[in-house]
Amino acid sequence: MEDFVIAILRSGTPLIYVTLAGVIAQRAGIWHLGLEGLMIAGACATVLGIVLMQSIWLALLGAIMVCVLGSILFWFVVEKLKANQIIAGLGLTGLGLGGTALAVQSIFGTQAAVSAPFGLPRIGSAFGSFGSLSILVLIMPIIVLAMWFMLRRTRFGLRLAAAGEHPFAARSVGINPALMRLVALIISGVLCALAGAELAAGSLQIFAQNMTAGRGFMGFAAVIFGAGHPIGAALAALFFAIVGALGIRAQLTFGDRVPHDLLLALPYLATVLGIWLSTHLRGGTKAASGFGELRDQ
Amino acid sequence: MTKVSLPIFECRDVTVRYGHILALSNVGAVFERGVIHAVVGQNGAGKTTFARVLAGLVRPASGQIKIDGRPLAGGNVKDARRSGVELVHQSFALPPSFTVAEAMQFGAQGGRFFTKANLEKRWQPHLDALDVKVSARQRIRDLPVETQQGVEIARALVSDAKLLILDEPTAVLAPEGVEKLFDRVRRLKERGVTVILILHKIREVLAIADTVTVLRGGKLVDGPLPCNGIDANRLAELIIGPAVARNLKPEDKAALTGAAVISHAEQHADIHAAPVLKMRAVSTRADPEGPALDGITLDIRPGEIIGVAGVEGNGQKTLVRAISALTDVVNGEISIDGTNVTRAPLAARRASGLRIIPFERNVEGLSMTSSLWENWSARNLLQIPLLSTISPSAIRRQCDTALKQWDVRYSDVSQRAGSLSGGNAQKVILSREMDEDARLILAAQPTRGLDICATSFVWESMRNARARGCGLLFISSDLDEILDISDRIIVMLSGRIVAEFRPPYDLAAVGAAMTGMLR
Numbered sequence: 001m002e003d004f005v006i007a008i009l010r011s012g013t014p015l016i017y018v019t020l021a022g023v024i025a026q027r028a029g030i031w032h033l034g035l036e037g038l039m040i041a042g043a044c045a046t047v048l049g050i051v052l053m054q055s056i057w058l059a060l061l062g063a064i065m066v067c068v069l070g071s072i073l074f075w076f077v078v079e080k081l082k083a084n085q086i087i088a089g090l091g092l093t094g095l096g097l098g099g100t101a102l103a104v105q106s107i108f109g110t111q112a113a114v115s116a117p118f119g120l121p122r123i124g125s126a127f128g129s130f131g132s133l134s135i136l137v138l139i140m141p142i143i144v145l146a147m148w149f150m151l152r153r154t155r156f157g158l159r160l161a162a163a164g165e166h167p168f169a170a171r172s173v174g175i176n177p178a179l180m181r182l183v184a185l186i187i188s189g190v191l192c193a194l195a196g197a198e199l200a201a202g203s204l205q206i207f208a209q210n211m212t213a214g215r216g217f218m219g220f221a222a223v224i225f226g227a228g229h230p231i232g233a234a235l236a237a238l239f240f241a242i243v244g245a246l247g248i249r250a251q252l253t254f255g256d257r258v259p260h261d262l263l264l265a266l267p268y269l270a271t272v273l274g275i276w277l278s279t280h281l282r283g284g285t286k287a288a289s290g291f292g293e294l295r296d297q
Numbered sequence: 298m299t300k301v302s303l304p305i306f307e308c309r310d311v312t313v314r315y316g317h318i319l320a321l322s323n324v325g326a327v328f329e330r331g332v333i334h335a336v337v338g339q340n341g342a343g344k345t346t347f348a349r350v351l352a353g354l355v356r357p358a359s360g361q362i363k364i365d366g367r368p369l370a371g372g373n374v375k376d377a378r379r380s381g382v383e384l385v386h387q388s389f390a391l392p393p394s395f396t397v398a399e400a401m402q403f404g405a406q407g408g409r410f411f412t413k414a415n416l417e418k419r420w421q422p423h424l425d426a427l428d429v430k431v432s433a434r435q436r437i438r439d440l441p442v443e444t445q446q447g448v449e450i451a452r453a454l455v456s457d458a459k460l461l462i463l464d465e466p467t468a469v470l471a472p473e474g475v476e477k478l479f480d481r482v483r484r485l486k487e488r489g490v491t492v493i494l495i496l497h498k499i500r501e502v503l504a505i506a507d508t509v510t511v512l513r514g515g516k517l518v519d520g521p522l523p524c525n526g527i528d529a530n531r532l533a534e535l536i537i538g539p540a541v542a543r544n545l546k547p548e549d550k551a552a553l554t555g556a557a558v559i560s561h562a563e564q565h566a567d568i569h570a571a572p573v574l575k576m577r578a579v580s581t582r583a584d585p586e587g588p589a590l591d592g593i594t595l596d597i598r599p600g601e602i603i604g605v606a607g608v609e610g611n612g613q614k615t616l617v618r619a620i621s622a623l624t625d626v627v628n629g630e631i632s633i634d635g636t637n638v639t640r641a642p643l644a645a646r647r648a649s650g651l652r653i654i655p656f657e658r659n660v661e662g663l664s665m666t667s668s669l670w671e672n673w674s675a676r677n678l679l680q681i682p683l684l685s686t687i688s689p690s691a692i693r694r695q696c697d698t699a700l701k702q703w704d705v706r707y708s709d710v711s712q713r714a715g716s717l718s719g720g721n722a723q724k725v726i727l728s729r730e731m732d733e734d735a736r737l738i739l740a741a742q743p744t745r746g747l748d749i750c751a752t753s754f755v756w757e758s759m760r761n762a763r764a765r766g767c768g769l770l771f772i773s774s775d776l777d778e779i780l781d782i783s784d785r786i787i788v789m790l791s792g793r794i795v796a797e798f799r800p801p802y803d804l805a806a807v808g809a810a811m812t813g814m815l816r
Contacts, residue, residue: 154409154410155408155411158402161403162395169391171374172374173378173404174378174404
């Protein structure tokens with residue numbers, strides 16, 4: 001049982017971080033399909049930072065800088081160049097997946113996985129078998145609560161939501177919606193960097209191409225599943241992680257008797273099911289209305 | 298005698314351009330403190346732009362604005378709000394998912410962090426003090442328009458507003474609602490707030506305002522003029538402009554400006570003719586677009602215009618959607634020209650002569666990114682088999698002829714529909730939907746947002762269609778125009794027809810029926 005909880009925390013934490021990144025973007029009116037790209041950029045930058053700079057803190061800082069720069073680029077393309085945010089987000093994902101492969105290839109001259117000599121600091125042996133988890137797992141619940149507080153209990157959060165939901169309303173009280181979106185995307189970028197760092201340097205200490213394997217998109221799904229609420233979305237992400245862990249369990253238990261691919265597909269099936277359920281329980285997606293457009297007058 | 302108080306606000310030579318369009322040109326006026334000012338003008342006169350300039354939402358290309366003697370940084374909402382200027386928008390600017398308390402809070406000072414309870418504690422007294430009957434806990438999207446407007450006014454007064462601007466606040470209200478709003482405005486005046494009301498009905502101006510300022514075509518025509526002793530006819534002339542006024546029928550002129558209540562008494566329809574539209578106890582399901590229809594029974598005879606009055610959102614949209622096969626009819630029967638079409642698809646209904654001028658001309662009526670000829674030919678293309686060939690050059694020629702007949706101003710039939718002005722875009726729809734084979738025309742808000750010339754053009758087209766023997770269903774939120782051209786008026790409330798009126802009409806009775814207060 002303990003192993004199972006650890007497995008869930010391990011796979012769930014990066015997913016929760018990237019989900020929070022999607023939540024804040026969505027509150028500001030951006031349906032962020034570039035999460036996958038930023039997350040893998042964060043993972044790559046973390047491992048490369050450890051290898052090249054021999055410091056986890058410098059590596060984390062580097063990852064955050066890379067993801068924030070990516071976010072600013074995304075903001076510029078969507079806000080200033082008026083590109084469709086769905087297309088721009090997918091472009092960012094492509095850039096992240098391709099760019100990290102290119103970076104590894106050009107530095108190491110090979111496409112093979114890069115492993116790091118060390119990773120994120122661990123919680124420590126005081127926590128028993130949980131000690132092998134990274135500190136990002138430990139602070140994850142704090143970040144979730146902080147995001148909830150910021151988005152739902154501060155005037156800043158209200159203004160961010162107003163800028164996202166009704167930019168004209170925001171403008172008429174003197175809020176600059178474009179600026180609010182920039183702030184939201186920068187915070188979102190930091191969270192993507194943490195998601196990537198935890199993925200690559202949390203329990204593993206390795207960067208492999210494509211290692212995010214759709215987690216950014218699952219995070220996006222969790223945003224919709226959780227109706228854009230930080231805690232709801234984090235719980236949705238946790239649910240996906242549980243289903244994923246159950247899938248792995250099932251593989252070990254059933255072995256070859258059940259098709260391997262079906263078990264691997266479990267989290268994704270759960271995602272589809274979850275979204276279908278959540279829209280039906282709420283009676284239509286208020287979240288999905290106005291998908292991909294910024295209303296202004 | 299010396300003037301005691303400074304003017305609350307003055308502007309000089311204010312000019313605003315949107316691209317090549319001159320929205321305001323050299324507007325200068327001085328507004329006195331502590332009274333109620335009306336700014337009137339037709340659509341396109343620049344009223345909303347004027348309001349937005351004052352509120353700092355639009356930066357003027359040139360000119361100067363002073364609030365309380367202090368020059369305002371143009372295009373800066375924060376600066377305008379610091380000077381005490383607040384604007385209430387025509388279509389309210391409140392995020393629908395917010396609670397009332399959150400909507401108050403997001404634009405207010407102070408309260409950087411909060412809990413739900415202290416938000417409510419902070420704003421409920423504010424709402425109560427302004428007599429807005431709403432719980433701070435309710436969500437904006439669940440509120441009726443009148444309450445939303447009250448909330449928006451309350452929002453505008455969260456800071457110590459000295460100058461409150463209301464942009465066409467009466468457009469969304471039933472007559473009773475207008476009365477309540479005016480009471481509220483008078484109480485604000487007693488509290489020392491200067492109010493600028495953007496209006497377009499002379500009747501309302503005379504009922505509430507102390508001064509009136511007239512805009513036409515982006516220019517200041519006159520004002521602020523004191524309202525006592527002003528002549529409604531003279532004011533109507535100022536609003537419409539002498540050149541256009543000469544070509545208008547007197548009752549149309551009155552309907553355009555709301556100067557007087559008109560009620561034509563001609564009965565055009567032959568009451569023995571078979572109806573073009575027959576609805577018998579039609580009910581539908583509720584959907585996000587509006588309430589369900591509940592037992593609608595309605596006949597429209599050839600040569601008859603039926604006006605549909607009602608506060609927006611009381612089933613008018615559903616009615617149009619039910620007749621045009623866009624929503625399922627649960628119970629009842631719909632016939633067009635004697636044919637039962639209750640289960641027939643839209644294409645079949647169109648083949649029987651149904652034509653639709655939809656609510657949203659830029660969304661439902663035209664494809665803004667397609668060419669004029671593609672838009673114009675859409676109706677005919679629906680009627681021919683899917684795999685038949687078409688000749689674009691022939692369609693372009695026909696389209697050219699048709700659009701010229703309808704006096705559409707355009708340079709080339711291949712230009713995008715989105716490049717036309719509102720009036721011209723509507724004419725493209727009219728030319729498509731008001732053809733010789735039309736039997737039943739649904740005209741949903743056909744004049745919304747149009748200027749005077751385009752509005753009277755639409756009215757004339759509807760009268761011509763009536764003369765040809767079409768039946769028309771005319772939905773509008775402007776009671777004056779409904780009274781002017783309808784042969785019969787039905788009033789919708791919560792998906793039902795609650796009253797029917799024949800000429801001569803009584804505006805007060807129609808208004809009362811709209812809010813369910815018909816005696």
